[in-house]
Amino acid sequence: MDPFKAYLIEGAPESVRAGFTQLTEAQLDPGEVTVRLQYASVNYKDALAATGKGRIIRRFPCVGGIDAAGVVEASDSPRFRPGDTVIVHSHGFGVSHHGGYAQSARVPVDWVNLVPQGLTALDAASIGVAGYTAALAVDLMELNGIAPARGKVLVNGATGGVASVAIDMLARLGYEVVAVTGKPAEAAYLKELGAASVVAASELQTGSRPLESAQWQAAVDSLGGEPLAGIIRTTQKDGVIASIGNAAGIAFSSTVMPFILRGVRLVGVNSDNDVPTREHLWRRLAGDLRPRHLERIREVVPFDALPRVIDDVIAGRNRGRKVISLAAAA
Ligand SMILES: NC(=O)c1ccc[n+]([C@@H]2O[C@H](COP(=O)([O-])OP(=O)(O)OC[C@H]3O[C@@H](n4cnc5c(N)ncnc54)[C@H](OP(=O)(O)O)[C@@H]3O)[C@@H](O)[C@H]2O)c1
Numbered sequence: 001m002d003p004f005k006a007y008l009i010e011g012a013p014e015s016v017r018a019g020f021t022q023l024t025e026a027q028l029d030p031g032e033v034t035v036r037l038q039y040a041s042v043n044y045k046d047a048l049a050a051t052g053k054g055r056i057i058r059r060f061p062c063v064g065g066i067d068a069a070g071v072v073e074a075s076d077s078p079r080f081r082p083g084d085t086v087i088v089h090s091h092g093f094g095v096s097h098h099g100g101y102a103q104s105a106r107v108p109v110d111w112v113n114l115v116p117q118g119l120t121a122l123d124a125a126s127i128g129v130a131g132y133t134a135a136l137a138v139d140l141m142e143l144n145g146i147a148p149a150r151g152k153v154l155v156n157g158a159t160g161g162v163a164s165v166a167i168d169m170l171a172r173l174g175y176e177v178v179a180v181t182g183k184p185a186e187a188a189y190l191k192e193l194g195a196a197s198v199v200a201a202s203e204l205q206t207g208s209r210p211l212e213s214a215q216w217q218a219a220v221d222s223l224g225g226e227p228l229a230g231i232i233r234t235t236q237k238d239g240v241i242a243s244i245g246n247a248a249g250i251a252f253s254s255t256v257m258p259f260i261l262r263g264v265r266l267v268g269v270n271s272d273n274d275v276p277t278r279e280h281l282w283r284r285l286a287g288d289l290r291p292r293h294l295e296r297i298r299e300v301v302p303f304d305a306l307p308r309v310i311d312d313v314i315a316g317r318n319r320g321r322k323v324i325s326l327a328a329a330a
Helices: 044-051 121-143 161-172 184-193 225-234 257-261 275-285 303-314
Strands: 004-012 015-023 033-042 067-075 085-089 104-107 112-114 152-156 176-181 197-200 216-221 235-243 265-268 298-302 321-325
Touching: 004 044, 004 303, 015 044, 015 303, 033 044, 033 085, 033 121, 033 303, 044 303, 067 104, 067 121, 085 121, 112 275, 121 161, 121 216, 121 235, 121 265, 121 275, 121 298, 121 321, 152 161, 152 225, 161 176, 161 184, 161 216, 161 321, 176 184, 184 197, 216 225, 225 235, 225 257, 298 303, 303 321
Parallel strands: 152 176, 152 216, 176 197, 216 235, 235 265, 298 321
Antiparallel strands: 004 015, 033 067, 033 104, 033 321, 067 085, 085 112
């Protein structure tokens, strides 16, 4: 399908520029699997990469897009055959290897998963890295002992991609979810996803003493920074905090008191996983963690809208998951 449209990030770490171009198959990176891409999504990391606001890109030029779904065109690996519907994400995809904002990709086999029965390519891209990371957080929190009867679960940055899917999954599993958002006007959306209550970030009471009154058994934290510090001092005994993101900052300060007096567990979440972990989580994403409100969470937009969506994410205006339709692009 030469040539094809791609969104290329060029320049250098201190002077990033991004825009549409045409590429040919010969310009793709090496890999065992070639995929005709249909849908990609816009994650926070994609927006940082395309604007240079985070030092995300490791090789210039690089097609952006850390996740995309489509159909296998050619495979040198017995794991995939032409015609398989697959999702590609994480590791170097869209960071050090041409990524998902293109109509074709060639990638290492370990970055590819079959889209499980019951999900379409559009569903898989709607879940994307954000939803996969939410599933990983839930999985890790379960391994650390969370249970619906043990108390509330806080999800902050609630209107964001990771958080929207996390709220849906946790509510589906029977948890009482407290959604904390900088956009309280989106309360109706968050309740539709399953949040039991919605708290404006500016109203959240987390105090400043080493230990504050315990309010949650667990939290999915997309923000880092001071919001994470507040969660640590308000998490109940043996509670679990999944640290996912840094939308509010990378640094936070805490005392050890919540850890040694309450046994609070701060669990790091990273979506660059081995094949068995990816297969386990994608099975769950099509099974007991399948988001019930994916149509509500996602908005499908044309390829040409990508720069506008990136601006919205950087400005904190995003809600849910934005999916880029690649196939329809001219
Ligand atoms: N560890 C991993 O492997 C992994 C994987 C995926 C994502 N992440 C990280 O997880 C975070 C969320 O990713 P995402 O794709 O869900 O992003 P997103 O869709 O842009 O959502 C982030 C949400 O955070 C809130 N927010 C944005 N800027 C903020 C600010 N300056 N201060 C406070 N709140 C702010 C907003 O929600 P409200 O307005 O509702 O508060 C926003 O919708 C990012 O930091 C991303 O890099 C990490």
